[in-house]
Amino acid sequence: MANEISRRLFIKGGLAAIGTVGASSLPLPxxxxxxxxxxxxxxxxxxxxxxxxxxxEACQEVNEPKFPEPEKPFPKMYxxxxxxxxxxxxxDVMDRLTPYNWLFIQEATVTVNGEEQTxxxxxxxxxxxxxxxxxxxxxxxxxxxxxxxxxxxxxxCLGGSKCKAVCPWHIPERQTGVxxxxxxxPAFAGNGVMYKCDRCYDRLEQGELPACIEVCPENVQKIxxxxxxxxxxxAIAKEINGHIYGEKENGGTNTIYVSPVPFEExxxxxxxxxxxxxxxxxxxxxxxxxxxxxxxVIAPLAGAVAALGKFYKFTKNDNGxxxxxx
Amino acid sequence: xxxxxxxxxxxxxxxxxxxYVLTLIVMGFTGFGQMPIFKRYYIADIPGMAWAANFFLxxxxxxxxxxxxxxxIAYVILGYILSGRKQFSLxxxxxxxxxxxxxxxxxxxxxxxxxxxxxxxxxxxxxxxDIAHLGFMxxxxxxxxxxxxxxxxxxxxxxx
Ligand code: SF4
Ligand code: SF4
Ligand code: SF4
Numbered sequence: 001m002a003n004e005i006s007r008r009l010f011i012k013g014g015l016a017a018i019g020t021v022g023a024s025s026l027p028l029p030x031x032x033x034x035x036x037x038x039x040x041x042x043x044x045x046x047x048x049x050x051x052x053x054x055x056x057e058a059c060q061e062v063n064e065p066k067f068p069e070p071e072k073p074f075p076k077m078y079x080x081x082x083x084x085x086x087x088x089x090x091x092d093v094m095d096r097l098t099p100y101n102w103l104f105i106q107e108a109t110v111t112v113n114g115e116e117q118t119x120x121x122x123x124x125x126x127x128x129x130x131x132x133x134x135x136x137x138x139x140x141x142x143x144x145x146x147x148x149x150x151x152x153x154x155x156x157c158l159g160g161s162k163c164k165a166v167c168p169w170h171i172p173e174r175q176t177g178v179x180x181x182x183x184x185x186p187a188f189a190g191n192g193v194m195y196k197c198d199r200c201y202d203r204l205e206q207g208e209l210p211a212c213i214e215v216c217p218e219n220v221q222k223i224x225x226x227x228x229x230x231x232x233x234x235a236i237a238k239e240i241n242g243h244i245y246g247e248k249e250n251g252g253t254n255t256i257y258v259s260p261v262p263f264e265e266x267x268x269x270x271x272x273x274x275x276x277x278x279x280x281x282x283x284x285x286x287x288x289x290x291x292x293x294x295x296x297v298i299a300p301l302a303g304a305v306a307a308l309g310k311f312y313k314f315t316k317n318d319n320g321x322x323x324x325x326x
Numbered sequence: 327x328x329x330x331x332x333x334x335x336x337x338x339x340x341x342x343x344x345x346y347v348l349t350l351i352v353m354g355f356t357g358f359g360q361m362p363i364f365k366r367y368y369i370a371d372i373p374g375m376a377w378a379a380n381f382f383l384x385x386x387x388x389x390x391x392x393x394x395x396x397x398x399i400a401y402v403i404l405g406y407i408l409s410g411r412k413q414f415s416l417x418x419x420x421x422x423x424x425x426x427x428x429x430x431x432x433x434x435x436x437x438x439x440x441x442x443x444x445x446x447x448x449x450x451x452x453x454x455x456d457i458a459h460l461g462f463m464x465x466x467x468x469x470x471x472x473x474x475x476x477x478x479x480x481x482x483x484x485x486x
Contacts, residue, residue: 153449166381292390308408
């Protein structure tokens, strides 16, 4: 406990200092750099988070150049029921996901051993292993990268929001008035660009840590090869008799939360709604596609067998009639 | 045109043709449904059509259609090789349709492949595949309509 208090004090004083350390001076661990071929995952130990929001601020700061600068007034869209999504005048919103806020701290107050305890949980895109947002994006604007990142390419995205509809957590957020659709048929197709955490892909490429991980005074998050992260998450869960979220959800994600209380309880206790994702169990959204893909391999064989069968019957009948004619 | 020696389809072939046309219509509709347009343009508001805005459902049907189409294509190709080609030859419009259908199928296979876990395409390739899949399909629709108007079938009976 004393240790924790002193750490907290250190954070209060030291946060500013950490900010000045500079982005590139905390390099990616060697294990991570060496493993760029495989999927990287993050471990989020929610016991450690103190809800200081340093990560949220850091995310806004480093990703500012990627934020939308929409042209106004927005082109009129048809039919009139198409909604404008405009966050450009609310860039400071930090308590939910927006196109200008890709990470927020969600709170859940639960009773542990008869005592009330508030957990603060960093929430953002889970970076699914088989992301429906990327699989079902009709343009390939949302895509999965080798290192386990799911990224939406702001230059291609038309803002149709399908990724948000199919994401089990409805993570991506739209800003109207920017992007490719403005150059095509802004009145009739598209509605802006979808934004979400890109796990600082550009920083990772430079061998740097994602900003939210780097700046966190409590080392809540950790990034590493997925199998190692999973191992560590299980080790912690075993030690504290805790729970894991993200390993199996939606068929597996690259964001692994560890908690001393069941996620069911956290989910019940947290405020959910637009821009505030749940923590419910999630089935693999793409399982149907994976199963049908297997059937696709067999389908031509079935067709060929049917054709052969028919041909065989046909020739046999043919021979039969020949014989009967004799 | 070649309509004078257009070949009358047998009962079985007629069924095959209708299955094929029906499958393509379903594939076209559910394919378009992969773009977020059915809700915006009131299609999903038509009574009984709400399902059209469910991306997972239209995706599922599109995959089922692909399975059926693969079986159908294999059946027809093998049937043609085994017995059809002795009596019939393919028309020029059939070759055009085969090429376009080939384009649709190949790009579609890539798309299915991309959706599998652990498969990652390099940037730009998915975009290319998606646009090509849509492009082949659009050209197919227009050429099929054109061939319908000029009454050019797939096969003509071989003249001996
Ligand atoms: S994750 Fe770290 S930086 Fe973010 S709120 Fe928690 S303690 Fe603060
Ligand atoms: S959490 Fe949602 S947005 Fe993020 S990768 Fe998964 S499906 Fe896509
Ligand atoms: S990984 Fe980067 S983009 Fe994602 S929440 Fe952290 S700072 Fe933001």
